[in-house]
Amino acid sequence: MYVAIIGFGVVGSGVGEVIKKNAGSIKENSNVDLELKHILDIRDFQDSEFANLMTKNFDDILNDDEVKIVVETMGGVNPAFDFVSKCLAKGKHVVTSNKELVAKRGYELLSIAREHNVNFLFEASVGGGIPIIRPISRCLAGNRISEIAGILNGTTNFILNKMIVDKMDFADALKLAQEKGYAEKDPTADIEGHDACRKICILASLAFGSHVYPDGVYTEGISKITLDDVECASELGYVIKLIARTKMLDNGKINIMVSPALVSKSSILAGVNGVFNACLVRGDATGDILMYGKGAGKLATASAVVGDVIDCASNCEKRKFFGWGDEKKDFIEDYLKAETSLFIRAKATEGAAEKAKAAFGCDVKEKNGEIVFITDVKPESELRKKLEETKLETLSSIRVTDY
């Protein structure tokens, strides 16, 4: 079966490599023949082993009826959306690793795929080579998912881990991440949580059946986390992680949020170190399930893409029943209504400890001119209001999870 690749960057060239190298074992393990026919990229790759397949003309792919499966690994929404939607409308299966595309235009593309009876698959868009999308989609068979929580961005997890383990400060840890190639020159999308937000939107859409767009999701990054936060949290038995999470509420709405959060050291999520990712799924029948692994990397991501390609090839005449519906109005609950507890650090001004104790009724520790405490679980708005009323000089307030 002929395959074309759109976008020959890190992941796209990895897909080329994996298909070429593993054609034999793919045939043996999955009983499908895969062959690359075209690769679209605006750049020149004259020295590549795939030079003879390169094209700069999208129509070479679109109008080639022999090409049944198209891999989109160019990233970004435009022109990826245009290319993907045209391929689907021409009856070609499309596999992508492009989380921005899926998070922002997934429902439209899934609808076009349904209309033309082809598959639009994107396992690699969340968690690189870790199987996440498919297990979640499978979990839905005979199981109601109530909650998903993930460490979905390796760059921020690497930075936080360096702060926790090596007591490096944020700026130095970011610099190291850049030197190691884990963070981009402009790291905004990672450290401000936008990347994690796209991923949790994809998972929420899949788990809860309606497209959840990133625009509506409260997103907070890790750039304000200090070494003091990390150390105080550690003394209380927690590590700080960037957690992307969503939860189905009794009122039929969902909580969805990306923010730094305290995770108990006894939680399996606390053991997710370095650039690793993990996704915890809470189901009514299965209980907590976690998938863990490297969330990025050329070959890991490429192998997830190729897994989807094989799935398309094995089910070429039949569309998988997979995807979600249109956005629901007022589906996302105001994040301040979500129940949480807060970790608070404040200056130990006169009477601060007493004020905190009186207002929140919890243990308050004093150390190095600061007070530190963790509140009970309440709606966040209530906690914030109370905190304001205490007039404490708050240094940081970070949500605490119960995973």
Next chain:
Amino acid sequence: MYVAIIGFGVVGSGVGEVIKKNAGSIKENSNVDLELKHILDIRDFQDSEFANLMTKNFDDILNDDEVKIVVETMGGVNPAFDFVSKCLAKGKHVVTSNKELVAKRGYELLSIAREHNVNFLFEASVGGGIPIIRPISRCLAGNRISEIAGILNGTTNFILNKMIVDKMDFADALKLAQEKGYAEKDPTADIEGHDACRKICILASLAFGSHVYPDGVYTEGISKITLDDVECASELGYVIKLIARTKMLDNGKINIMVSPALVSKSSILAGVNGVFNACLVRGDATGDILMYGKGAGKLATASAVVGDVIDCASNCEKRKFFGWGDEKKDFIEDYLKAETSLFIRAKATEGAAEKAKAAFGCDVKEKNGEIVFITDVKPESELRKKLEETKLETLSSIRVTDY
């Protein structure tokens, strides 16, 4: 589509519940209609909501051409093998949670399924509700699996965890596990590692393509692990887990073994506590991937079974390409040839520390009349021989993993 259940115990009745309760959401999420038609059990269930479906005659299922999918949840090899093989030969898909059946007769059943163009699926046989079999089978698409290591038995993990966290001794922890219903009255299959052995055999067969039978696998349980072992390991930065593992070697053979082993506290496997299970898969493209969750439980296991049933129903006219080949001769390497390091505790008789240091060239700690050390990585036979030559009064020797 009509479904029959053979064996109405914990898992079987869970399958009945899940199908009945979730028929609507299954239709919605997966586009298949499931309906129970017969339930076979030698016991009476007159008060069950399924009383009208009960039968004691296997032929009611076998000869009902409307029944396209049969769930086998009776456990044990006989008569399960007879029932399953006859159903497959009659062109019915079969789904099972029966690890003993799959570990001991999987290849034969997969062959009969292939011959009659039906599916024989068993996601629930390893890890209960945790998706393991399917992700591994998927991982094989475009990825070479080199190694699998798992905490595959919740009972032993619960016991070891109690020893580690609450300093309970083995006998008390076992008693507690029995009281909580985690361990059987006769706990042999769990604590001696036989249950974990069946599961790693299934995973090895799947990953490496040839049936690996439990008979040939070196299996050691946890009944000899003492509180002293647990505490000494902890001081060196390790926890003790019952690890089932298999590895593809350069010579084309595999290592496969079940035994207690030291796992570094910084490993994600060290965070797998209580009755939880986890399975780590090492692939050339994906790196380390881990699936984690509750490895047992009525609804968790039932939901995995129902997931397979849905898979059969969605692909009713087409067999999935899935399974493995016949046993390979001399496929399992002598376990003593496997490279490992050993954790050794011995009596601190005169000159013991010096002897150990001279023989193994590693740090030796002395405490409470004992010496403790961890050797370098060597073939196990070499380490055992050297240990014998030192004439130390060895108290315990436990393998150390590098996961």
